[in-house]
Amino acid sequence: MQIQKIYIKNMVCPRCITAVEQSLKEEQIAFSQVILGEITPENNLTYQQEIALNKNLRLKGFEIIEIGKEKIVNQIKVLLLAYIRNAPTQHEKISEYLTNRLYVDYSHLSKLFSEIQQNTIEQYFLQQKIEFVKELLSYGELNLTEIADKLNYSSVAYLSKQFKEITHLTPTQFQKSQNKNRIALDKI
Template sequence: MIIYIKNMVCTRCKMAVESLFVELGYTIQKMDLGEVELKEKLTPVQLEKIKEKLEAIGFELLDDRKSKTVTKIKTLLIELVQKHNAYLETPLSTYISERMKLDYHNMSALFSSLESTTIEQYFITLKIERVKELLVYDEISLKEIAYLLNYSSVAHLSKQFKKVTGLTPTHFKTTGNQRRKLIDKI
């Protein structure tokens, strides 16, 4: 049985959820960001108990198809930015359609209706949060960050950064970590 979980967006999240299922005595067959496949079939009573336990540690059990689809899209984009530095060989729409095996136009409309933002804007926001993270670490230059995250230039990165945050990357760097957002809050 596959269970979809909102806000399970990082390795620590996976560890917390895995610990919960082990504590409850379930066997995990496969686990990815946003979903857990259990060996067992669950009753409504068992699902309700899991829902309560997940909510107690900041997660939400998803039970409708639309929310599951949006969560899968978000997870896909988070992985793209965090693990692959937003590197794409195809347009974002093609990448998502191929990975989700669904029509991009329909997914885009669904995403916008449930999230009040577009898939593209969500992707940009994730990239900007990654830029903030790299700026705070202060280990690589802005030019290297632009290259790493596939911006065409430092100017393009700076313009997008200012549009999203209201600050230039340099000004953000001097103000520090307090302006970063948690990935699951984007």
């Protein structure tokens, strides 16, 4: 019998992995791996285990994805976050990147994503990218040129233009502001 993976909604960072692992331990569910958006249990869960785990996860802001379409949308989100975080090594277009990893035609992925999220993949990707820029600016470890390079922007001017379109602030204004409004990645 093949072990069924469990897909989890709203996992966006390493702390999320730790929180989900904690839920599994609290529910005494053995697992072999937890990665963003996905649990590999050691054994298939009983219905009661799945209900208990889902209840525990919801208390922490997560939930088990049960609908096939939602699973694919969640996988798209996880892949886009990985794409953004690993930008220097990425040379594929987003459409190729998703198609090569999900083995589904991009037009189908795009249509499905828009249907479930009421947002396009491109808009979602840009919002996530700008939130990552905000994060990097908040840390103050990289200057704008370094951030533009890290995220494969063609120029600092283009990064600044996109940043202002989304946030209504220039990156410099954002850095100087007292109120650095950042949006939780799972709320985009």
